[in-house]
Amino acid sequence: MHNKYMTDGADCFSQAIGAGVDPSGLPWHELDPALLREKRNSIKWTRYPADVLPLFVAEMDFAVAPEIQRAIIRAVEASDTGYLAEPGPLADAIASFAQDSWGWQIRNEHVHLATDVATGLVEAFRVFRPAGGRLALPTPCYPGFFEILLELNFEIVEIPLLPGVAAGSDGSEFGSAGSLDLAAIEQAFASEDGIDAFLLCNPHNPHGIPFTSVELSKLAELAAKHDVFVASDEIHAPLTHSHATFTPFAPIAAKAGAHSVTTTSASKGWNLAGSKCSVIVAADDRANELLQTLPPEVATRTSILGLHANVAAFNDAREWLGRTVSQIEANQRLLISLLNDRLPAVRYVPGSTGYLAWIDLNGLGLGDEPVERVLQEARVALNNGSDFGLGGAGFARLNMAASPHTIVQAIDRIAELVSARR
Numbered sequence: 172m173h174n175k176y177m178t179d180g181a182d183c184f185s186q187a188i189g190a191g192v193d194p195s196g197l198p199w200h201e202l203d204p205a206l207l208r209e210k211r212n213s214i215k216w217t218r219y220p221a222d223v224l225p226l227f228v229a230e231m232d233f234a235v236a237p238e239i240q241r242a243i244i245r246a247v248e249a250s251d252t253g254y255l256a257e258p259g260p261l262a263d264a265i266a267s268f269a270q271d272s273w274g275w276q277i278r279n280e281h282v283h284l285a286t287d288v289a290t291g292l293v294e295a296f297r298v299f300r301p302a303g304g305r306l307a308l309p310t311p312c313y314p315g316f317f318e319i320l321l322e323l324n325f326e327i328v329e330i331p332l333l334p335g336v337a338a339g340s341d342g343s344e345f346g347s348a349g350s351l352d353l354a355a356i357e358q359a360f361a362s363e364d365g366i367d368a369f370l371l372c373n374p375h376n377p378h379g380i381p382f383t384s385v386e387l388s389k390l391a392e393l394a395a396k397h398d399v400f401v402a403s404d405e406i407h408a409p410l411t412h413s414h415a416t417f418t419p420f421a422p423i424a425a426k427a428g429a430h431s432v433t434t435t436s437a438s439k440g441w442n443l444a445g446s447k448c449s450v451i452v453a454a455d456d457r458a459n460e461l462l463q464t465l466p467p468e469v470a471t472r473t474s475i476l477g478l479h480a481n482v483a484a485f486n487d488a489r490e491w492l493g494r495t496v497s498q499i500e501a502n503q504r505l506l507i508s509l510l511n512d513r514l515p516a517v518r519y520v521p522g523s524t525g526y527l528a529w530i531d532l533n534g535l536g537l538g539d540e541p542v543e544r545v546l547q548e549a550r551v552a553l554n555n556g557s558d559f560g561l562g563g564a565g566f567a568r569l570n571m572a573a574s575p576h577t578i579v580q581a582i583d584r585i586a587e588l589v590s591a592r593r
């Protein structure tokens with residue numbers, strides 16, 4: 172069956188190149204990895220030697236939106252560089268973005284500050300499940316979750332996602348990169364040991380799955396029935412692709428009577444991880460009562476420059492976000508055509524959110540640790556699927572938020588390694 176990905180490779184490349192600039196208007200040659208390495212100090216540019224192409228950590232190569240750059244400069248010029256106690260204008264900004272993007276009505280008093288989404292999750296779990304207990308999460312998942320959970324007293328129960336369905340094979344144009352195993356979730360919730368907390372990643376990293384309202388309603392119903400606290404990490408939601416629908420969990424949880432909070436930030440959508448500002452949003456008044464008991468230091472540890480950056484992102488940099496999502500979609504089509512042409516043994520069910528591609532390298536004949544071989548011999552750094560929990564072995568996570576030239580170069584290098592093996 173014909174699907175949208177069956178386009179000519181050269182077409183895909185010229186579409187990804189577009190007008191020759193990134194979403195901020197920077198010419199692609201300025202995103203040459205050698206140049207970025209000279210200017211940036213983040214993990215992406217410092218973890219590996221200069222000959223390694225870094226397509227691992229979830230940072231974008233695109234320049235920060237000019238609207239955000241100006242907001243940070245204005246704050247510094249005004250010496251507005253002190254402490255925070257309240258979300259202030261950020262509550263309005265996130266509420267209006269959530270309303271306009273997804274029809275989710277957030278009450279300003281339900282919005283609480285935290286340094287970053289990782290901290291927001293830790294603090295929320297501390298308040299809602301002070302004694303710890305058993306925490307379930309769908310895997311493979313963002314490896315940072317396992318690190319975050321080390322700070323808490325939970326026994327972790329991994330519940331693998333159901334596999335994805337490739338575009339065309341189920342008669343749909345886009346397929347699905349995976350779904351929640353609701354039968355297994357129900358079994359775990361209802362088991363003798365039970366489950367105390369559930370860590371939902373919606374949209375799910377690394378697959379890029381925005382879960383459907385049907386799945387989320389069932390999860391909320393089960394959580395309410397078995398008194399499971401759900402923290403929904405929605406950091407990737409602003410990057411939902413144009414053909415897909417993102418459904419926030421909070422309104423569904425509130426309706427079902429499930430105890431839940433949402434953690435989010437502009438940090439992923441607008442590439443502001445270093446600006447250290449996020450929010451925890453209560454799904455309802457009952458959840459908010461507990462969030463009001465967060466230690467005041469949680470808000471104070473949030474960066475005021477990050478707050479200005481988040482406000483500018485949600486209010487003023489929406490067109491930049493639109494251009495970024497379009498660029499990611501074009502880069503994803505390019506990746507698909509490159510894999511089809513040069514690495515047909517790689518399996519990839521495209522996700523519909525964000526810029527991370529979850530690819531199955533098991534068919535490449537590169538042994539049990541293909542990502543290590545790709546790093547050592549092809550000099551391309553990907554995230555190793557075995558760090559993502561059950562179901563991740565032999566997979567890799569590849570970051571597509573780069574210049575199309577970088578993506579072509581990375582796939583060329585891996586294809587050369589694979590053909591040298593034959």
Ligand SMILES: Cc1ncc(COP(=O)(O)O)c(C=O)c1O
Nearest residue numbers: 229287288289313376406438444
């Ligand atoms: C699902 C998810 N949650 C949280 C984080 C970390 O976010 P922050 O830097 O705001 O703590 C990431 C980073 O990639 C992520 O993918």
